[in-house]
Amino acid sequence: MRVIPKVELHVHLEGTAPPELVHRISVRNGLPLPERLLGDDGRFRYTDFLDFLRTYDLAASVIRTGEDYRDITYEYLCSCAAGGAIYVELTASPDHAALVGLSDEEHLGGIAQGIDDARRDTGIEGRILISAVRNFGVEQALRVARHAAEHPHPYVVGFSMAGDEAGFPAGDFGQVFEIAAGAGLGCTIHAGEWAGADSVRAALSLPVTRIAHGVRSIEDPSLVSELADRGIVLECCPTSNVVLGVYPSYEQHPLPELRAAGVRVTLGSDDPPYFGATIEGEYDVCAERMGFSAEDLRAVTATAIDAAFCDDDLRAALRDRI
C-alpha cells in the first residue's frame, strides 16, 4: 500500500494533532489541558457529532502560537509522507485562531513554515484551505471569506465550510462563497454527512467543484446522477463516517456504490486521531473492505490531483509523481 502515491484533500488542521501533541503544546503555553478533553484511555472524549465538535474546540483552545501551528502542520505532513502521501490540502480555521488571539499572519505563517519544513525533510507538498465554521453564523463566515479574499497568501488555494451542517443550511451562505470564488479560491463545503440529499442539493447551488463527504447523496438516485454528470468530486472519509455513526460499518458505506455510479471520489482522514484514521489507512480500508484494486486506488489519487485547488504547475508535478 505504501507504494501507491496518496493525496489527501480533506483534513482539518487542528484535528490532526494527537493528544500527546496537544499535551506538549499546552505545557509549552503554560496552560492546563481542558478537563473533559481526554477519556481514561488517553484518547479524545466525545459522545456524538456535536459533542465531537465541542471536544475539537477544546483541543484547539490550547493551540496559541505560530510555532504551535508550525509543529502541528510539520508533524502531520511528515506522518502522511511516511505513509506514501505526496500532497495534502490542510483545512485551516481562522475562527479558531482568532478565538485564542492569534493574528492571521502568525497563524498562516506558522502553517506555511510547517509545509516548507515538511517538504524539505520528506518531499511532501501541502496547501491550505481557509474554512469558516457554519454554526458561527453567516456574518462571521462573510468576515472570514472577505479577509481571505483581501489578503491572498501563496499557499491558500481554497475555501471550505465546516461545523453543524444540519442546523445551518448551505443556502444561507451564498454570498460567502461568491466572495471566496470571486477571489479565485477553489470551493468546497461539508454536506451530506449529518444531513441528507437536500443538504447536498443546497450545496450545489454554491460555486463549488467539490463536496466534503457528500456520501448521503446516495439517498437520492437523481442527485447521484447529477453529481456524476457535473463531475463534482466527493471528499470521502469512510473511517470518520463509521466512527461517528453516519454508517454502521465499512461494508454499509456507500463509497463503492457512488463510484460505480460514475461519481468522482477521493479520500480523506478528516480528524485523524479522533477517529483512529490516517490517509494511508483510508486507502487500506478501500482495498480491504470495499473491493478497490491497486489500479482503482491509483485512479483515486489521479482524481484527487485533478480536483486539487493548487496551481497547474504543481498539479503537473504531482502527476509526474504518479
Ligand code: ADE
Ligand atoms: N469540523 C471538524 N471535523 C468536522 C466534520 N467531520 N464535519 C463537520 N465539521 C467538522
Ligand code: ZN
Ligand atoms: Zn471534515
